[in-house]
Amino acid sequence: MGLTTTRAPVETMEAYARVAWNATLHPSRYSPTEGLGAALASLRSSYGSDDKMALIVCLLYERYEMGEASAFADYFRSGPEEFDTPSHWSDDTAKELRGSDAYERDIVDEFKLLNTVSNALRMRVFDVYTDVFKSSAARTVPALRWAWTLAHARATRVSGKEGLALVPVLDMIRECAPDAEAPDAAANGSDGDEGEEEEKTSFAVYDPHADQVVVYAKRDYGPGEELCERLGDMNVAESLQHFGYVPDVAEESPRNCVLMVLEPKKKKFEKNLRDAGFQVPWRVCVPFAAREQSLDLLAAYIEVSHGRHVDVDEQGLPQNVSRASLREFLRERVDRYPTTLSEDEAALESMRQSVIDFADALERQGMPVLEGARIEMKIRELRRSVSAVELRIREKKILRRLLTRLDSAAPDERKDEL
Numbered sequence: 554m555g556l557t558t559t560r561a562p563v564e565t566m567e568a569y570a571r572v573a574w575n576a577t578l579h580p581s582r583y584s585p586t587e588g589l590g591a592a593l594a595s596l597r598s599s600y601g602s603d604d605k606m607a608l609i610v611c612l613l614y615e616r617y618e619m620g621e622a623s624a625f626a627d628y629f630r631s632g633p634e635e636f637d638t639p640s641h642w643s644d645d646t647a648k649e650l651r652g653s654d655a656y657e658r659d660i661v662d663e664f665k666l667l668n669t670v671s672n673a674l675r676m677r678v679f680d681v682y683t684d685v686f687k688s689s690a691a692r693t694v695p696a697l698r699w700a701w702t703l704a705h706a707r708a709t710r711v712s713g714k715e716g717l718a719l720v721p722v723l724d725m726i727r728e729c730a731p732d733a734e735a736p737d738a739a740a741n742g743s744d745g746d747e748g749e750e751e752e753k754t755s756f757a758v759y760d761p762h763a764d765q766v767v768v769y770a771k772r773d774y775g776p777g778e779e780l781c782e783r784l785g786d787m788n789v790a791e792s793l794q795h796f797g798y799v800p801d802v803a804e805e806s807p808r809n810c811v812l813m814v815l816e817p818k819k820k821k822f823e824k825n826l827r828d829a830g831f832q833v834p835w836r837v838c839v840p841f842a843a844r845e846q847s848l849d850l851l852a853a854y855i856e857v858s859h860g861r862h863v864d865v866d867e868q869g870l871p872q873n874v875s876r877a878s879l880r881e882f883l884r885e886r887v888d889r890y891p892t893t894l895s896e897d898e899a900a901l902e903s904m905r906q907s908v909i910d911f912a913d914a915l916e917r918q919g920m921p922v923l924e925g926a927r928i929e930m931k932i933r934e935l936r937r938s939v940s941a942v943e944l945r946i947r948e949k950k951i952l953r954r955l956l957t958r959l960d961s962a963a964p965d966e967r968k969d970e971l
Contacts, residue, residue, distance in 0.1 A: 555727045556780045563774040570768040570780075572720050574759065577711075577766060578615065578625055579718035580607040589614050592682040600677065604716045605704050606670075610678060612700035612719070617691035628721050635933075636702045637797030640664065642937050649941035652890030653948055654812045655790035663794065671697050705795045711766050713759030720766050723757055728800060729781035756782040788812070788838050789947055799943040804950075810838035811948040813886070815851075817858035825857050830869060841951045846870065848959070852879040880959045887952050894949045901942045908935050 556570065563569045575582070583590030593607055615623040623629070635641045639650070639660045650656030671694050679686045690696060707724035708717040760767045774780060784796075788808045792800045802808045816834035817823055823833045831854055839847065853863045853871035855878045864872045892900070911932045915925060 556722070556725050558774050558776055558778050558780065560776045562776055563770045563780070565771065565773050566769050568767050569770050569774075570723055570726075571760075571763070572722055572766045574714075574764050574766060576624075577718045577720045578608070578611055579714070580604075580611055580716055581714075583611075589685050592678065592685050595682075596677065605708070608704045608708055608717045608719065609697070609700045610674070612703055613674075613691040613696060614685065616700075617696055618686060618688060625721075632703070634699070636706065637933070637937055637940070638702050638706065639794060639797075639937075640667065640698055640702060641797075643934065646934060646937045646941065649938055650944065653790070653944060654814045655794065655944070655948075658812070658814050659790070660794055667694060667698060667701060670701070706797065709757055710755040711757045711759050712755045713761065718766070720757060723766065723768060726756075726768070726780060726782050728784045728796075730801065756784075790838075790944060793940055793944055797940070799940050799947070805840075805842045807840050807842075809947060809951070810840040811951045812836065812838050813851075815854055815858070819860075822858050822860050825860065826854065829853070829857050829863070829865075831857070839951065839955065841954055843955065848876065848879065848955070849874050851882075852876045855879050855882055876959050876962070880956065883952055883956050883959070887949065887956070890945060890949065892945070894946065894953065897942050897946050897949065901939065901946065904935055904939045904942065908932055908939070911935070 558569070580590075580593050583593065585591060585594040589611070593610065596610075597607070615625050616629050620626065639647050639656075640663055647656070647660065650660065671692075674697065675692060679692050686692075703719065704717065708719050709723065710716075711718050711720070756771075757766050757768050759765075768782070770780070771782070786808065787795065788810050789799050789802060790812055792798060792808075800808070814834050814836050817826060826833050826835075835854060837851070839851070849871045852874045853865075856863050856874060859878065863874050866872050911928050914920075915928055915932075920928075
């Protein structure tokens with residue numbers, strides 16, 4: 554899936570896509586005085602504004618209540634029933650991510666959150682607005698999982714409009730291949746904190762004169778070349794969680810990082826950490842090219858979380874902090890994975906070859922329909938496993954790189970300590 558130019562080239566700042574605003578799915582298309590629009594207005598008044606949940610409710614309404622009468626029926630039919638995000642994986646495939654904080658903290662939590670959201674929708678929406686949601690089809694967890702994934706993976710913000718929108722055609726635009734990426738201070742760990750969940754960059758704008766959503770080319774494209782956009786600054790694990798793939802970012806990119814969720818083993822040290830300016834727990838995505846200051850912050854957190862004192866300078870940055878406990882923490886972090894890096898690399902090569910072999914088998918003439926469906930399902934599971942192993946490999950390479958840096962500096966550190 555993707556968008557390409559025609560036989561004519563596209564120049565920088567030339568509009569290459571236009572979609573009528575009334576052809577997009579967004580909460581503001583419904584009148585706030587009746588039906589779904591009134592329900593959305595009441596929900597916003599009672600529980601506050603939540604752009605993603607508002608769009609999810611719209612998706613559930615259009616697909617499961619309106620059905621074939623929906624203006625988006627053809628659009629829904631053209632899309633997949635299942636996605637390649639981990640919330641659609643089998644339990645066995647999802648467990649291939651064991652050892653990663655991205656799985657054990659975020660992806661597992663998303664599984665639980667879907668059930669929580671399902672119950673909240675039942676109490677706040679389905680059981681209240683029975684004149685809007687009359688059937689039971691929208692109440693199921695699979696229905697919510699479909700709408701949830703669509704809202705996270707394909708929705709975008711349109712500059713000049715409020716909230717999130719699902720814009721047919723534009724959601725086919727794929728992410729640009731990695732170029733030289735500018736270093737990002739937060740991703741490099743200058744403060745270590747993760748902000749709120751990243752969303753797709755607003756690459757589309759609203760043209761009020763034409764009442765259209767427009768996308769302008771950010772560079773020149775030749776005839777037949779695939780069009781692409783920057784879809785945000787999600788790191789590799791977030792891209793897998795929300796988009797269903799591990800992006801091919803450069804090793805030195807700040808997006809190539811490993812999520813670590815740090816917290817003290819003893820509750821009594823939480824106050825010490827907060828007094829030192831740390832969050833509890835502390836989420837930090839440490840990149841392959843982490844700066845020395847970032848490593849000092851990690852080391853300081855671990856020292857304080859064990860009740861040990863750390864000297865700081867006038868800017869509050871740690872000084873002469875021991876990294877011995879950080880080395881131990883990183884080694885324990887590596888040991889959490891059930892496989893080694895070499896085992897992962899061998900498994901990845903085998904899986905990729907299996908995908909090729911199964912794809913070749915699908916090309917054989919006269920294959921029974923059920924057999925073809927079985928092979929397609931196997932290919933999908935293999936591709937999901939490939940994504941899991943790719944993430945494991947990236948994380949292990951980062952951890953190994955950090956350990957190598959710490960081990961090479963260890964003799965000087967011991968000398969200083971003596």
